[in-house]
Amino acid sequence: MNFKATVITNVEVSPGYFRLRLTAPQFFVTAASPGQFVMVRVSASIDPLLRRPFGIFDVGVMATEYPDVQQPFLDILYKVVGKGTAMLAGFHHGDQMEVLGPLGKGFGTGEPSEGKVLVGGGVGLAPLYYLARELVKESRVHLFAGGRGRDDVLCITEFERLGVETYVSTDDGTLGERGLVTEVLERYLANGTGAKTIYACGPFPMLKAVAEIAGRTGIPCQVSLEAYMACGVGACLGCVVKGRDHSEATPDYRCVCKDGPVFDHTELSWEQRL
Amino acid sequence: MNTPDLSVEIAGIKLRNPVMTASGTFGYGAEFARYMDLESIGAIITKGLSIRPKAGNATPRIVETPGGMLNAIGLQNVGIDAFIADKVPFLRTISTPVIVNVYGNTLDEYGELAGRLDRIPEVAGLEVNISCPNVKQGGIVFGTDPAAAYEVVKMVRDATIKPVIVKLSPNVTDVVTMAHSCADAGADALSLINTLTGMAIDLAKRKPVLANITGGLSGPAIKPVALRMVWQVARAVKLPIIGIGGIMSATDALEFMLAGATAIQVGTANFLDPTAAQTIARDMERYLAEQGIADVKELIGALRS
Numbered sequence: 001m002n003f004k005a006t007v008i009t010n011v012e013v014s015p016g017y018f019r020l021r022l023t024a025p026q027f028f029v030t031a032a033s034p035g036q037f038v039m040v041r042v043s044a045s046i047d048p049l050l051r052r053p054f055g056i057f058d059v060g061v062m063a064t065e066y067p068d069v070q071q072p073f074l075d076i077l078y079k080v081v082g083k084g085t086a087m088l089a090g091f092h093h094g095d096q097m098e099v100l101g102p103l104g105k106g107f108g109t110g111e112p113s114e115g116k117v118l119v120g121g122g123v124g125l126a127p128l129y130y131l132a133r134e135l136v137k138e139s140r141v142h143l144f145a146g147g148r149g150r151d152d153v154l155c156i157t158e159f160e161r162l163g164v165e166t167y168v169s170t171d172d173g174t175l176g177e178r179g180l181v182t183e184v185l186e187r188y189l190a191n192g193t194g195a196k197t198i199y200a201c202g203p204f205p206m207l208k209a210v211a212e213i214a215g216r217t218g219i220p221c222q223v224s225l226e227a228y229m230a231c232g233v234g235a236c237l238g239c240v241v242k243g244r245d246h247s248e249a250t251p252d253y254r255c256v257c258k259d260g261p262v263f264d265h266t267e268l269s270w271e272q273r274l
Numbered sequence: 275m276n277t278p279d280l281s282v283e284i285a286g287i288k289l290r291n292p293v294m295t296a297s298g299t300f301g302y303g304a305e306f307a308r309y310m311d312l313e314s315i316g317a318i319i320t321k322g323l324s325i326r327p328k329a330g331n332a333t334p335r336i337v338e339t340p341g342g343m344l345n346a347i348g349l350q351n352v353g354i355d356a357f358i359a360d361k362v363p364f365l366r367t368i369s370t371p372v373i374v375n376v377y378g379n380t381l382d383e384y385g386e387l388a389g390r391l392d393r394i395p396e397v398a399g400l401e402v403n404i405s406c407p408n409v410k411q412g413g414i415v416f417g418t419d420p421a422a423a424y425e426v427v428k429m430v431r432d433a434t435i436k437p438v439i440v441k442l443s444p445n446v447t448d449v450v451t452m453a454h455s456c457a458d459a460g461a462d463a464l465s466l467i468n469t470l471t472g473m474a475i476d477l478a479k480r481k482p483v484l485a486n487i488t489g490g491l492s493g494p495a496i497k498p499v500a501l502r503m504v505w506q507v508a509r510a511v512k513l514p515i516i517g518i519g520g521i522m523s524a525t526d527a528l529e530f531m532l533a534g535a536t537a538i539q540v541g542t543a544n545f546l547d548p549t550a551a552q553t554i555a556r557d558m559e560r561y562l563a564e565q566g567i568a569d570v571k572e573l574i575g576a577l578r579s
Contacts, residue, residue, distance in 0.1 A: 047340060
C-alpha cells in the first residue's frame with residue numbers, strides 16, 4: 001500500500017551509508033516480512049522521476065514522548081550511489097515522503113535449527129538484519145559479512161546484540177579477515193559446522209559464488225537480488241532475471257519485484273550477468 | 275451542483291471517464307487490483323500481445339532520464355494462448371472495458387491475432403501497435419511507412435468487427451500522413467503518441483546504458499511533443515483521438531482534451547504511483563465540478579485560438 005511517511009531519524013552509520021527511520025502505519029508493520037522491500041519516492045517533483053527500491057532493514061513499534069502512544073516504524077539502510085540516494089541523505093526529522101510497500105516475496109524462515117547462515121555483502125546486509133531478528137527467536141544464527149573495506153561492513157554491533165555469531169571479512173583487510181566473504185564461508189562449512197540453510201544478499205558475483213557453494217554442498221539456499229526497476233509491482237518488466245530454464249524459444253523471465261526479490265538459488269540461471 | 279458527466283465514447287466503447295491505462299504500464303490489469311479500484315477508470319489497455327510468447331530484450335531494459343525514462347522491454351508477453359487461458363478469466367470479473375494491444379511480426383500475424391480476439395467477448399476492442407521502437411521486426415516498420423500502416427490496419431479491420439484503435443508513433447516526419455493512412459484503412463480511433471526513440475550513455479563505461487542500445491522515451495519529458503501531435507492529428511482527421519504522453523495529473527489530461535483528445539492514457543505515471551489513473555480520474559471530476567462544467571465532452575477540442 002502507498003502511504004506518506006515522516007522521517008524520524010536519518011543517521012550516517014558509516015561514511016556514505018545511512019540508516020533512515022520512517023513512521024509507518026500499523027498495517028505495514030503487521031504485513032511486512034523479512035526480505036520484502038519498499039519503493040520510496042524521494043521527490044514530489046519529476047526529478048528524479050521514479051521511485052527507488054530499498055530492502056526493509058527493520059520494522060517495529062517504538063515508544064514516544066507520550067507514555068501511552070507508540071509509533072510503528074520502518075527502517076531502511078542505504079548507500080549513497082546516485083541522485084536519488086543523495087537527495088534522501090538530505091532528509092531531516094519531520095520531512096515527508098511517499099512509500100509503497102511492503103512489496104515482493106521475502107525469505108522463508110523455515111524450520112528452527114542450529115545452523116541458519118546469513119551471507120551479506122556491503123549494503124546487502126540490510127534485509128538480513130530483519131531476517132536475523134526473526135530467526136534468533138528459535139534458531140542459532142551465523143552471519144558472514146563482507147565489504148570492500150571497514151566502512152562497507154555495516155551494523156555488525158546490531159547483529160551481535162541479537163546474539164548472532166559474526167564473521168567479518170574485507171577485500172582490503174581493514175576489518176576482520178582479508179578476503180572474500182565466500183572464502184570465509186567455505187572454510188566454515190568445510191569444518192562440518194552443520195549449516196542447515198543459507199540466506200544471502202549482496203552483489204550478483206557474490207550471490208553466484210554462494211549459489212555455487214550451496215549447489216556443491218546441497219545446503220538449501222535463498223538469495224535476495226537487487227535490480228533496476230520502475231514500478232515494483234510487476235508491470236514495467238524492467239527488473240527481470242532469467243530463470244533456470246530460460247531460452248529464447250521458452251522464455252522464463254522472473255520479475256525481481258514480484259517473483260522475488262528472494263529466490264531459491266535453484267530457480268535462477270547463474271550464467272547471466274547482472 | 276450536480277456531479278459532472280465524465281463519460282465519453284470511443285468507437286462505440288462507452289467509458290465512464292476518459293482515463294485509460296497505457297499498454298505496457300499496467301500489466302494485464304490484475305497486477306493493480308490490490309492498489310486501486312479498477313472500476314474507477316474508463317478502460318484498461320493490456321500489455322502488447324503477440325501470437326507466440328515473447329522473451330523480450332536483455333537487461334538493462336530501463337533507465338531514468340531527466341523528467342522521463344527510457345525503456346526497451348522488447349514486448350515481453352505471454353502470447354495469445356496463455357492470455358486467453360490465464361488473463362481473460364480475471365478480466366471477466368471487472369466491468370471496465372478491456373482493450374487488447376496487439377503486435378505482429380508480419381501482416382498475417384496481425385490478422386490472426388485480430389481474428390482470435392474477435393471471438394473473445396471480454397475484449398472490448400483492439401489497439402494495434404505499429405509503433406514499438408524496441409523490436410527488430412514488424413512494429414515500427416509498419417508505423418513509419420504510410421502504405422505499410424494501411425496494409426496492417428486493413429488486415430486487422432477485415433479480421434474483426436470489434437473497434438480498432440491504431441497507436442501511432444511519433445518517430446515519423448509527418449504524423450498526419452500516418453493518421454490519414456490509418457483512417458483510410460478503416461481505423462475507428464487513433465491513440466498517440468507511443469514513445470520517442472532515445473538513448474542514454476554511460477560515460478565511465480563508454481557504453482550505452484540499455485542492452486538494446488536505444489529505447490523509447492516516456493514521461494513528462496515528452497508531453498509537449500505529444501500535445502502538439504494530438505492537436506495536429508485532431509485538426510486533420512475526423513476520428514476520435516486518445517491522447518498519450520507524459521500525463522501525470524488531471525491538468526495534463528485536460529490539456530490533451532483541449533488539444534482534441536476524446537480520451538487519454540496514463541502510462542509512466544502508473545509506475546510512480548499505482549493509484550495514478552484513479553487519482554487522475556477523480557481530480558478531473560473535481561476540476562469540472564469546481565469550474566461548473568457539466569460535461570467533460572465540452573472540453574474536447576475546445577482550445578481557444
